[in-house]
């Protein structure tokens with residue numbers, strides 16, 4: 001069984017400030033360590049549940065956060081970014097059986113995590129087919145496009161509630177949640193245990209229960225927090241300026257949506 005793990009940091013238990021997610025800040029070491037320990041625990045639980053091959057995408061910032069030597073030897077890590085539109089799911093294909101998302105976080109402006117955002121700091125809202133969309137949704141549809149179910153997500157209260165609403169069959173592991181600029185996380189050891197228990201539960205039984213259907217077409221509206229960026233990005237082929245801060249784009253496939261998002265700058 002092949003399992004793909006996509007790991008971010010802004011949903012790691014207790015993280016509360018951008019300095020803790022930024023490679024150049026001293027506070028980052030604590031959460032890099034915690035992210036690595038969560039991924040290592042998840043790999044061990046997946047291996048115990050039958051995974052024979054595990055591919056991990058280090059999916060935060062530089063893509064160079066996880067300390068690979070601390071993972072079990074069944075795991076390989078994709079570090080850095082190739083530029084492929086699959087991004088946080090780089091190299092996922094139909095040979096995999098399941099996707100696990102770790103350390104995921106609420107969409108931009110979700111008040112349940114001080115670090116809520118969507119891909120970049122300059123999208124204030126993404127709407128996909130008129131529903132507010134987090135990185136989670138894009139990733140879930142991308143996985144579905146190659147026939148692989150997302151079976152588990154860990155992260156803040158916001159993304160876990162969103163994920164359950166989107167796909168009731170998914171296992172959602174809440175490791176923390178916030179108010180204002182605060183975040184109350186589980187103890188890191190408890191968070192790791194909850195992630196392991198979540199993987200064990202998610203991998204038990206028929207994992208195809210987590211399969212979702214793709215809508216026949218996608219309509220994306222990106223609201224920027226900067227009108228100049230909206231104007232510039234409205235010239236992406238097929239896009240249009242819906243209002244002074246919103247770029248709209250229609251596509252038949254989630255790949256086209258992901259490609260468009262990957263070119264926004």
Ligand SMILES: [Zn+2]
Pocket residue numbers: 008009010059060061
């Ligand atoms: Zn991140």
